[in-house]
Amino acid sequence: MAFNKITEQDSHYNHLEKMSPRELLSSINEQDQTVAIAVEKVIPLIESLVIEIVSKMKTGGRLFYIGAGTSGRLGVLDASECPPTFGVSYDKIIGIIAGGDTAIRKAVENAEDDEKQAFKDLENYQITNKDVVIGIAASGTTPYVIGGLESCNKMGITTGCITCNPGSPLDQVATHPIAVIVGPEFITGSSRMKAGTAQKMILNMISTSVMIQLGHIKGNKMVDMQLSNDKLVDRGTRMIMEATGVNYEIARKLLIDHGSVRNAIEHQGIC
Known part of the structure; x- marks a missing residue:
């Protein structure tokens, strides 16, 4: 046609x-x-x-x-x-x-x-x-x-x-x-x-x-993003600070220890 x-x-x-x-x-x-x-x-x-x-x-x-x-x-x-x-x-x-x-x-x-x-x-x-x-x-x-x-x-x-x-x-x-x-x-x-x-x-x-x-965003944040460079680690750290109220050093450690923003926030008992 x-x-x-x-x-x-x-x-x-x-x-x-x-x-x-x-x-x-x-x-x-x-x-x-x-x-x-x-x-x-x-x-x-x-x-x-x-x-x-x-x-x-x-x-x-x-x-x-x-x-x-x-x-x-x-x-x-x-x-x-x-x-x-x-x-x-x-x-x-x-x-x-x-x-x-x-x-x-x-x-x-x-x-x-x-x-x-x-x-x-x-x-x-x-x-x-x-x-x-x-x-x-x-x-x-x-x-x-x-x-x-x-x-x-x-x-x-x-x-x-x-x-x-x-x-x-x-x-x-x-x-x-x-x-x-x-x-x-x-x-x-x-x-x-x-x-x-x-x-x-x-x-x-x-x-x-x-x-x-499918649940890969929380609020408006990329909580499941891969931590593939320093910029993203910093971004993830600041997301955790915002969600939990902890300081930068603690937030960064939580992120590194738990591997993702989502896991770090959930570990703090915040859904």
């Missing part, structure tokens, strides 16, 4: 090479300001997917992102940031990119064109119907992503997608589709720009909301 490929439409701007740096920056910023409004319009669709993910993860399921190019890199980025932020293991939210880890830094030729490879990549993780797979593709036409979701659907695995072209093949195949309409890019077809920004925003919203719903 034909659909309107908005991500390939002509830019609203022309003669970009004749613009001054200030004109370029102002024009890009003007377009970027429309992205949050576009994302706001699909919050009910994001909510539906978040509810499903939380339900699955409460029974031991995992969340997978699959994508190619910019979309794949955004999925890998979001997945990689969840363990240090929320203290979950690296096998709970997993980002997979067409072409493998090499493709995170360099384009891998034709990797996105293999419609069977995504599910092979997912099978390496012994994927089951407890899991949720979100396909990310601005165009909504990437064979790697579409094929992956089609195979997941056949296995009874919950699927979602983030695309910027409503009615696209990816939008049609996902059981929980999210199509955010950001309009033509500043540079025609360069979906690393507004489309990429929208995808990043939605991924942030999904993973953050899911982790909060």
Whole structure:
């Protein structure tokens, strides 16, 4: 079925090479300001997917992102940031990119064109119907992503997608589709720009909301964060000071002894 490929439409701007740096920056910023409004319009669709993910993860399921190019890199980025932020293991939210880890830094030729490879990549993780797979593709036409979701659907695995072209093949195949309409890019077809920004925003919203719903935030604090550097140890120490009223030295010792802000606070008898 034909659909309107908005991500390939002509830019609203022309003669970009004749613009001054200030004109370029102002024009890009003007377009970027429309992205949050576009994302706001699909919050009910994001909510539906978040509810499903939380339900699955409460029974031991995992969340997978699959994508190619910019979309794949955004999925890998979001997945990689969840363990240090929320203290979950690296096998709970997993980002997979067409072409493998090499493709995170360099384009891998034709990797996105293999419609069977995504599910092979997912099978390496012994994927089951407890899991949720979100396909990310601005165009909504990437064979790697579409094929992956089609195979997941056949296995009874919950699927979602983030695309910027409503009615696209990816939008049609996902059981929980999210199509955010950001309009033509500043540079025609360069979906690393507004489309990429929208995808990043939605991924942030999904993973953050899911982790909060699963109990990894207390109040507004990252009580389960990994203590991977001095900055985070200091932040955790100050969280404990705020929650318990102890001084910095005692709070820091509690944090080191108990390994997390949550454990340190609970040891003090504060829920």
